[in-house]
Amino acid sequence: MIAYIMCFILFFVGLYGVITRRNLIKIAVSLSIMEISTFLFFALIGYIDGGVAPIVDPAHPAKVYVDPLPQALVLTAIVIGLATTAMMMAVIIRLYRKYGTFDIREIRNLRG
Amino acid sequence: MKGMTLIVKKTTQLLAGMIFMYGIYVIVHGHLTPGGGFAGGVVIAGSLILVTLAFGGDFLKLLKEETGTTIIESLATIMVILIAVSGFLFGTKIFFNNYLPKGIVGHLVSAGVLPLYNIFVGTEVAASIFIIFLSLIIFREESKQ
Protein backbone atom coordinates (compact mmCIF):
# COMPACT_ATOMS: atom_id res chain seq x y z
CA MET A 1 0.00 0.00 0.00
CA ILE A 2 2.87 2.35 0.76
CA ALA A 3 4.37 1.79 -2.70
CA TYR A 4 1.13 2.94 -4.36
CA ILE A 5 1.02 6.05 -2.18
CA MET A 6 4.61 7.02 -3.07
CA CYS A 7 3.86 6.48 -6.74
CA PHE A 8 0.93 8.87 -6.57
CA ILE A 9 3.00 11.46 -4.69
CA LEU A 10 5.52 11.39 -7.55
CA PHE A 11 2.65 12.00 -9.98
CA PHE A 12 1.48 14.98 -7.93
CA VAL A 13 5.01 16.44 -7.88
CA GLY A 14 5.10 16.28 -11.68
CA LEU A 15 1.63 17.85 -11.96
CA TYR A 16 2.68 20.70 -9.69
CA GLY A 17 5.72 21.32 -11.86
CA VAL A 18 3.72 21.47 -15.09
CA ILE A 19 1.19 24.00 -13.78
CA THR A 20 3.31 26.43 -11.77
CA ARG A 21 6.65 26.66 -13.59
CA ARG A 22 7.28 29.34 -16.20
CA ASN A 23 10.41 28.02 -17.88
CA LEU A 24 9.83 25.76 -20.89
CA ILE A 25 12.59 23.30 -20.03
CA LYS A 26 11.15 22.81 -16.54
CA ILE A 27 7.72 22.05 -18.05
CA ALA A 28 9.27 19.37 -20.28
CA VAL A 29 11.15 17.84 -17.31
CA SER A 30 7.96 17.71 -15.21
CA LEU A 31 6.05 16.00 -18.02
CA SER A 32 8.78 13.38 -18.18
CA ILE A 33 8.48 12.82 -14.42
CA MET A 34 4.72 12.24 -14.74
CA GLU A 35 5.33 9.59 -17.39
CA ILE A 36 7.87 7.82 -15.17
CA SER A 37 5.36 7.57 -12.31
CA THR A 38 2.84 5.94 -14.66
CA PHE A 39 5.34 3.28 -15.75
CA LEU A 40 6.15 2.48 -12.13
CA PHE A 41 2.46 2.07 -11.30
CA PHE A 42 1.94 -0.40 -14.14
CA ALA A 43 4.92 -2.50 -13.09
CA LEU A 44 3.64 -2.52 -9.48
CA ILE A 45 0.23 -3.88 -10.51
CA GLY A 46 1.67 -6.82 -12.37
CA TYR A 47 3.88 -8.13 -9.57
CA ILE A 48 2.99 -11.50 -8.01
CA ASP A 49 4.58 -12.71 -4.76
CA GLY A 50 7.24 -15.37 -5.20
CA GLY A 51 7.19 -15.09 -9.00
CA VAL A 52 10.19 -15.13 -11.30
CA ALA A 53 10.87 -13.12 -14.46
CA PRO A 54 8.65 -14.25 -17.36
CA ILE A 55 11.25 -16.25 -19.33
CA VAL A 56 10.38 -19.92 -19.76
CA ASP A 57 13.23 -22.41 -19.38
CA PRO A 58 12.02 -25.71 -20.87
CA ALA A 59 14.30 -27.81 -18.67
CA HIS A 60 13.23 -26.35 -15.28
CA PRO A 61 9.77 -24.78 -15.51
CA ALA A 62 8.99 -22.58 -12.51
CA LYS A 63 5.69 -22.60 -10.65
CA VAL A 64 4.73 -18.94 -10.54
CA TYR A 65 5.55 -16.32 -13.16
CA VAL A 66 5.10 -12.57 -12.95
CA ASP A 67 2.25 -11.26 -15.08
CA PRO A 68 3.58 -10.40 -18.58
CA LEU A 69 0.68 -8.24 -19.77
CA PRO A 70 1.43 -4.92 -17.98
CA GLN A 71 5.10 -5.29 -19.00
CA ALA A 72 4.07 -5.52 -22.64
CA LEU A 73 2.01 -2.31 -22.34
CA VAL A 74 4.83 -0.38 -20.63
CA LEU A 75 7.37 -1.54 -23.26
CA THR A 76 5.49 0.26 -26.00
CA ALA A 77 4.79 3.30 -23.83
CA ILE A 78 8.47 3.94 -23.01
CA VAL A 79 9.48 4.28 -26.67
CA ILE A 80 6.49 6.50 -27.46
CA GLY A 81 7.44 8.72 -24.49
CA LEU A 82 10.87 9.20 -26.06
CA ALA A 83 9.32 10.31 -29.37
CA THR A 84 7.03 12.78 -27.56
CA THR A 85 9.90 14.29 -25.57
CA ALA A 86 12.03 14.67 -28.71
CA MET A 87 9.22 16.47 -30.51
CA MET A 88 8.71 18.82 -27.55
CA MET A 89 12.42 19.64 -27.57
CA ALA A 90 12.24 20.50 -31.28
CA VAL A 91 9.40 22.97 -30.63
CA ILE A 92 11.34 24.49 -27.71
CA ILE A 93 14.44 25.12 -29.82
CA ARG A 94 12.34 26.78 -32.51
CA LEU A 95 10.70 29.08 -29.95
CA TYR A 96 14.07 30.05 -28.48
CA ARG A 97 15.53 30.98 -31.85
CA LYS A 98 12.60 33.19 -32.67
CA TYR A 99 11.96 35.00 -29.36
CA GLY A 100 15.28 34.72 -27.52
CA THR A 101 13.87 33.51 -24.19
CA PHE A 102 12.51 30.42 -22.50
CA ASP A 103 9.90 32.23 -20.38
CA ILE A 104 6.29 31.67 -21.42
CA ARG A 105 4.98 34.98 -20.07
CA GLU A 106 7.44 37.01 -22.13
CA ILE A 107 6.72 34.93 -25.21
CA ARG A 108 3.02 35.64 -24.83
CA ASN A 109 3.73 39.39 -24.53
CA LEU A 110 6.11 39.40 -27.51
CA ARG A 111 3.94 37.40 -29.87
CA GLY A 112 2.64 39.09 -32.96
CA MET B 1 30.58 20.10 -37.27
CA LYS B 2 33.96 19.58 -35.69
CA GLY B 3 34.97 16.25 -34.28
CA MET B 4 36.51 15.67 -30.86
CA THR B 5 40.05 15.14 -29.62
CA LEU B 6 42.33 12.25 -30.54
CA ILE B 7 41.66 10.17 -27.42
CA VAL B 8 37.90 10.18 -28.05
CA LYS B 9 38.45 9.19 -31.69
CA LYS B 10 40.65 6.23 -30.81
CA THR B 11 38.27 5.01 -28.10
CA THR B 12 35.33 5.24 -30.48
CA GLN B 13 37.18 3.24 -33.12
CA LEU B 14 37.56 0.44 -30.59
CA LEU B 15 34.09 0.55 -29.03
CA ALA B 16 31.56 1.42 -31.73
CA GLY B 17 31.80 -1.90 -33.55
CA MET B 18 31.20 -3.88 -30.37
CA ILE B 19 28.16 -1.83 -29.40
CA PHE B 20 26.71 -2.39 -32.88
CA MET B 21 27.22 -6.15 -32.62
CA TYR B 22 25.62 -6.17 -29.16
CA GLY B 23 22.58 -4.40 -30.57
CA ILE B 24 22.22 -7.00 -33.33
CA TYR B 25 22.56 -9.78 -30.72
CA VAL B 26 19.77 -8.32 -28.58
CA ILE B 27 17.46 -8.04 -31.63
CA VAL B 28 18.04 -11.52 -33.04
CA HIS B 29 17.69 -13.30 -29.67
CA GLY B 30 14.51 -11.40 -28.88
CA HIS B 31 12.40 -14.50 -28.38
CA LEU B 32 14.85 -16.28 -26.05
CA THR B 33 16.29 -13.68 -23.68
CA PRO B 34 15.02 -10.35 -22.43
CA GLY B 35 15.32 -7.59 -24.99
CA GLY B 36 13.60 -7.72 -28.32
CA GLY B 37 13.15 -5.30 -31.17
CA PHE B 38 12.76 -2.01 -29.29
CA ALA B 39 15.73 -2.31 -26.94
CA GLY B 40 18.09 -3.52 -29.65
CA GLY B 41 17.01 -0.78 -32.03
CA VAL B 42 17.80 1.96 -29.53
CA VAL B 43 21.22 0.39 -28.79
CA ILE B 44 22.11 0.41 -32.51
CA ALA B 45 21.04 4.05 -32.73
CA GLY B 46 23.27 4.78 -29.76
CA SER B 47 26.33 3.42 -31.55
CA LEU B 48 25.56 5.49 -34.67
CA ILE B 49 25.17 8.63 -32.54
CA LEU B 50 28.53 7.91 -30.89
CA VAL B 51 30.32 7.72 -34.24
CA THR B 52 28.67 10.91 -35.50
CA LEU B 53 29.55 12.89 -32.38
CA ALA B 54 33.16 11.75 -32.21
CA PHE B 55 34.17 12.21 -35.84
CA GLY B 56 32.02 15.10 -36.96
CA GLY B 57 31.35 15.60 -40.61
CA ASP B 58 30.69 18.37 -43.01
CA PHE B 59 27.27 19.63 -43.85
CA LEU B 60 26.58 17.93 -47.19
CA LYS B 61 27.62 14.52 -45.87
CA LEU B 62 25.12 14.85 -43.01
CA LEU B 63 22.36 15.80 -45.45
CA LYS B 64 23.04 12.75 -47.60
CA GLU B 65 23.00 10.50 -44.52
CA GLU B 66 19.65 11.89 -43.49
CA THR B 67 18.11 11.21 -46.90
CA GLY B 68 19.34 7.62 -46.92
CA THR B 69 18.12 6.93 -43.38
CA THR B 70 14.58 8.15 -44.10
CA ILE B 71 14.37 5.69 -47.00
CA ILE B 72 15.48 2.82 -44.74
CA GLU B 73 12.92 3.73 -42.08
CA SER B 74 10.02 3.88 -44.52
CA LEU B 75 10.99 0.54 -46.09
CA ALA B 76 11.15 -1.13 -42.66
CA THR B 77 7.66 0.11 -41.73
CA ILE B 78 6.25 -1.17 -45.05
CA MET B 79 7.82 -4.58 -44.41
CA VAL B 80 6.19 -4.80 -40.97
CA ILE B 81 2.76 -4.22 -42.47
CA LEU B 82 3.47 -6.60 -45.36
CA ILE B 83 4.32 -9.44 -42.98
CA ALA B 84 1.01 -8.83 -41.16
CA VAL B 85 -0.90 -8.85 -44.47
CA SER B 86 0.86 -11.97 -45.74
CA GLY B 87 -1.32 -14.00 -43.41
CA PHE B 88 -3.99 -13.52 -46.08
CA LEU B 89 -1.97 -14.99 -48.91
CA PHE B 90 -0.12 -17.91 -47.33
CA GLY B 91 -1.25 -19.89 -44.33
CA THR B 92 -4.76 -19.44 -43.01
CA LYS B 93 -6.84 -16.53 -44.21
CA ILE B 94 -6.49 -14.48 -41.01
CA PHE B 95 -4.88 -11.06 -40.74
CA PHE B 96 -1.90 -10.93 -38.34
CA ASN B 97 -1.56 -14.65 -37.85
CA ASN B 98 1.54 -16.49 -36.69
CA TYR B 99 1.59 -19.13 -39.43
CA LEU B 100 5.16 -20.40 -39.87
CA PRO B 101 6.04 -23.62 -37.98
CA LYS B 102 6.67 -22.98 -34.33
CA GLY B 103 9.56 -25.35 -33.71
CA ILE B 104 10.97 -26.33 -30.34
CA VAL B 105 10.85 -23.79 -27.53
CA GLY B 106 14.36 -22.56 -26.80
CA HIS B 107 16.01 -22.98 -30.19
CA LEU B 108 17.18 -20.04 -32.26
CA VAL B 109 14.97 -20.80 -35.26
CA SER B 110 11.54 -21.09 -33.66
CA ALA B 111 8.40 -19.10 -32.86
CA GLY B 112 7.09 -18.65 -36.40
CA VAL B 113 7.06 -15.09 -37.70
CA LEU B 114 8.37 -13.49 -34.48
CA PRO B 115 12.10 -13.18 -35.37
CA LEU B 116 11.21 -11.43 -38.64
CA TYR B 117 9.04 -8.96 -36.73
CA ASN B 118 11.87 -8.30 -34.29
CA ILE B 119 14.37 -7.55 -37.06
CA PHE B 120 12.19 -5.11 -38.96
CA VAL B 121 10.88 -3.27 -35.91
CA GLY B 122 14.44 -2.97 -34.59
CA THR B 123 15.65 -1.44 -37.86
CA GLU B 124 12.79 1.02 -37.86
CA VAL B 125 13.34 2.20 -34.28
CA ALA B 126 17.09 2.66 -34.88
CA ALA B 127 16.48 4.71 -38.01
CA SER B 128 13.88 6.89 -36.26
CA ILE B 129 16.11 7.87 -33.37
CA PHE B 130 19.08 8.53 -35.63
CA ILE B 131 16.96 10.82 -37.82
CA ILE B 132 15.78 12.82 -34.80
CA PHE B 133 19.39 13.34 -33.71
CA LEU B 134 20.63 14.23 -37.21
CA SER B 135 17.92 16.82 -37.80
CA LEU B 136 18.86 18.57 -34.53
CA ILE B 137 22.49 18.81 -35.66
CA ILE B 138 21.59 19.99 -39.18
CA PHE B 139 19.33 22.69 -37.72
CA ARG B 140 22.15 23.94 -35.55
CA GLU B 141 24.64 24.02 -38.43
CA GLU B 142 22.21 25.75 -40.75
CA SER B 143 21.36 28.51 -38.32
CA LYS B 144 25.03 29.27 -37.78
CA GLN B 145 25.60 30.09 -41.45
Added chain:
Amino acid sequence: MELSVSIITGFMIIGALYAIHAKDLLSSVIACGLVGYSLVICFLLLKAPDLAIVQIVVDTVTLIIMVAVVLDSSREESFLKLDTQGYIAAITVVLLIAILLYFFTASIQSLDVLGKSSLRMAKYYIEGAASKTGSANLVTGVVFDFRGYDTMGEAVVLVTAVLGVLTILRIKGKK
Protein backbone atom coordinates in the same frame (compact mmCIF):
# COMPACT_ATOMS: atom_id res chain seq x y z
CA MET C 1 10.22 -6.03 -1.46
CA GLU C 2 7.63 -3.36 -0.88
CA LEU C 3 9.93 -1.58 1.57
CA SER C 4 12.87 -1.36 -0.88
CA VAL C 5 10.66 -0.11 -3.72
CA SER C 6 9.22 2.52 -1.38
CA ILE C 7 12.68 3.72 -0.32
CA ILE C 8 13.85 4.09 -3.91
CA THR C 9 10.64 5.91 -4.81
CA GLY C 10 11.33 8.26 -1.90
CA PHE C 11 14.71 9.09 -3.47
CA MET C 12 12.95 9.69 -6.78
CA ILE C 13 10.58 12.16 -5.10
CA ILE C 14 13.49 14.10 -3.60
CA GLY C 15 15.26 14.17 -6.97
CA ALA C 16 12.09 15.33 -8.73
CA LEU C 17 11.58 18.14 -6.21
CA TYR C 18 15.15 19.31 -6.79
CA ALA C 19 14.73 19.12 -10.58
CA ILE C 20 11.75 21.45 -10.42
CA HIS C 21 13.28 24.05 -8.11
CA ALA C 22 16.88 24.17 -9.38
CA LYS C 23 18.26 27.52 -10.50
CA ASP C 24 20.58 26.11 -13.15
CA LEU C 25 18.88 24.46 -16.12
CA LEU C 26 21.67 21.93 -16.62
CA SER C 27 21.31 20.63 -13.05
CA SER C 28 17.58 20.29 -13.56
CA VAL C 29 18.03 18.20 -16.72
CA ILE C 30 20.62 15.94 -15.07
CA ALA C 31 18.27 15.36 -12.11
CA CYS C 32 15.57 14.28 -14.57
CA GLY C 33 18.00 11.72 -16.00
CA LEU C 34 18.73 10.50 -12.48
CA VAL C 35 15.04 9.88 -11.77
CA GLY C 36 14.91 7.75 -14.92
CA TYR C 37 17.94 5.69 -13.87
CA SER C 38 16.39 5.01 -10.44
CA LEU C 39 13.38 3.58 -12.25
CA VAL C 40 15.70 0.93 -13.72
CA ILE C 41 16.51 -0.36 -10.22
CA CYS C 42 12.78 -0.47 -9.41
CA PHE C 43 12.12 -2.49 -12.55
CA LEU C 44 14.82 -5.01 -11.63
CA LEU C 45 13.37 -5.40 -8.13
CA LEU C 46 9.92 -6.05 -9.63
CA LYS C 47 11.29 -8.84 -11.85
CA ALA C 48 10.97 -7.10 -15.24
CA PRO C 49 14.35 -7.33 -17.08
CA ASP C 50 12.88 -6.39 -20.50
CA LEU C 51 11.68 -3.05 -19.21
CA ALA C 52 15.00 -2.36 -17.46
CA ILE C 53 16.98 -2.71 -20.71
CA VAL C 54 14.61 -0.46 -22.65
CA GLN C 55 14.41 2.20 -19.93
CA ILE C 56 18.17 2.51 -19.49
CA VAL C 57 18.92 3.11 -23.16
CA VAL C 58 15.92 5.39 -23.71
CA ASP C 59 16.85 7.52 -20.72
CA THR C 60 20.40 7.91 -22.05
CA VAL C 61 19.14 9.15 -25.43
CA THR C 62 16.69 11.55 -23.73
CA LEU C 63 19.51 12.93 -21.59
CA ILE C 64 21.68 13.50 -24.70
CA ILE C 65 18.94 15.41 -26.52
CA MET C 66 18.04 17.58 -23.50
CA VAL C 67 21.67 18.48 -22.71
CA ALA C 68 22.24 19.40 -26.37
CA VAL C 69 19.25 21.76 -26.27
CA VAL C 70 20.21 23.40 -22.96
CA LEU C 71 23.89 23.92 -23.80
CA ASP C 72 23.03 25.55 -27.08
CA SER C 73 20.97 28.31 -25.50
CA SER C 74 20.82 30.08 -22.16
CA ARG C 75 21.52 28.18 -19.01
CA GLU C 76 19.77 29.98 -16.24
CA GLU C 77 16.25 30.74 -15.18
CA SER C 78 15.21 34.25 -14.31
CA PHE C 79 13.21 34.58 -11.10
CA LEU C 80 10.46 37.13 -10.84
CA LYS C 81 8.10 37.69 -7.95
CA LEU C 82 4.66 36.15 -7.64
CA ASP C 83 1.95 38.18 -9.29
CA THR C 84 -1.74 37.51 -9.81
CA GLN C 85 -1.15 34.77 -12.35
CA GLY C 86 1.18 32.99 -9.96
CA TYR C 87 -1.50 32.99 -7.27
CA ILE C 88 -4.14 31.66 -9.67
CA ALA C 89 -1.80 28.83 -10.68
CA ALA C 90 -1.08 27.90 -7.05
CA ILE C 91 -4.79 27.79 -6.17
CA THR C 92 -5.50 25.67 -9.26
CA VAL C 93 -2.84 23.16 -8.21
CA VAL C 94 -4.29 22.86 -4.70
CA LEU C 95 -7.81 22.33 -6.06
CA LEU C 96 -6.67 19.71 -8.58
CA ILE C 97 -4.69 17.77 -5.99
CA ALA C 98 -7.67 17.77 -3.61
CA ILE C 99 -9.99 16.38 -6.31
CA LEU C 100 -7.47 13.76 -7.43
CA LEU C 101 -6.82 12.71 -3.83
CA TYR C 102 -10.48 11.79 -3.43
CA PHE C 103 -10.41 9.52 -6.46
CA PHE C 104 -7.07 8.07 -5.43
CA THR C 105 -8.30 6.99 -1.99
CA ALA C 106 -11.43 5.52 -3.56
CA SER C 107 -9.36 3.45 -5.98
CA ILE C 108 -6.71 2.30 -3.54
CA GLN C 109 -9.34 0.56 -1.44
CA SER C 110 -10.29 -1.64 -4.37
CA LEU C 111 -6.71 -2.69 -5.20
CA ASP C 112 -5.38 -5.79 -3.49
CA VAL C 113 -2.24 -5.86 -1.38
CA LEU C 114 0.97 -5.67 -3.43
CA GLY C 115 1.76 -9.21 -4.50
CA LYS C 116 -1.58 -10.91 -4.77
CA SER C 117 -2.50 -10.61 -8.39
CA SER C 118 -4.96 -7.80 -8.99
CA LEU C 119 -5.54 -8.71 -12.62
CA ARG C 120 -7.63 -11.78 -13.24
CA MET C 121 -6.36 -12.49 -16.74
CA ALA C 122 -2.83 -13.36 -15.62
CA LYS C 123 -3.17 -17.12 -15.66
CA TYR C 124 -4.79 -17.16 -19.07
CA TYR C 125 -1.79 -15.34 -20.53
CA ILE C 126 0.81 -17.49 -18.80
CA GLU C 127 -0.35 -21.07 -19.15
CA GLY C 128 0.13 -22.43 -22.62
CA ALA C 129 1.71 -19.22 -23.92
CA ALA C 130 5.08 -20.87 -24.50
CA SER C 131 3.54 -23.55 -26.68
CA LYS C 132 0.94 -21.35 -28.41
CA THR C 133 3.40 -18.71 -29.58
CA GLY C 134 6.53 -20.86 -29.57
CA SER C 135 8.76 -18.26 -27.90
CA ALA C 136 10.54 -18.67 -24.58
CA ASN C 137 10.28 -14.97 -23.76
CA LEU C 138 6.66 -14.47 -22.68
CA VAL C 139 6.74 -10.67 -22.99
CA THR C 140 7.83 -10.86 -26.64
CA GLY C 141 5.11 -13.41 -27.29
CA VAL C 142 2.48 -11.12 -25.79
CA VAL C 143 3.78 -8.01 -27.60
CA PHE C 144 4.01 -9.48 -31.08
CA ASP C 145 1.47 -12.29 -31.09
CA PHE C 146 -1.36 -11.75 -28.64
CA ARG C 147 -1.39 -7.95 -28.87
CA GLY C 148 0.10 -7.36 -32.29
CA TYR C 149 -2.17 -4.44 -33.17
CA ASP C 150 -0.62 -2.32 -30.42
CA THR C 151 2.85 -2.90 -31.87
CA MET C 152 1.70 -1.94 -35.35
CA GLY C 153 0.15 1.25 -33.95
CA GLU C 154 3.35 2.05 -32.10
CA ALA C 155 5.45 1.73 -35.27
CA VAL C 156 3.10 4.15 -37.03
CA VAL C 157 3.28 6.63 -34.13
CA LEU C 158 7.08 6.60 -34.33
CA VAL C 159 7.00 7.41 -38.06
CA THR C 160 4.55 10.25 -37.40
CA ALA C 161 6.76 11.72 -34.66
CA VAL C 162 9.78 11.66 -36.99
CA LEU C 163 7.76 13.39 -39.71
CA GLY C 164 6.75 16.05 -37.19
CA VAL C 165 10.34 16.69 -36.08
CA LEU C 166 11.56 16.90 -39.70
CA THR C 167 8.85 19.45 -40.54
CA ILE C 168 9.41 21.66 -37.51
CA LEU C 169 13.19 21.89 -37.87
CA ARG C 170 13.32 22.91 -41.51
CA ILE C 171 14.66 26.34 -42.45
CA LYS C 172 14.95 26.37 -46.21
CA GLY C 173 12.32 24.67 -48.31
CA LYS C 174 12.89 23.16 -51.69
CA LYS C 175 12.61 25.59 -54.56
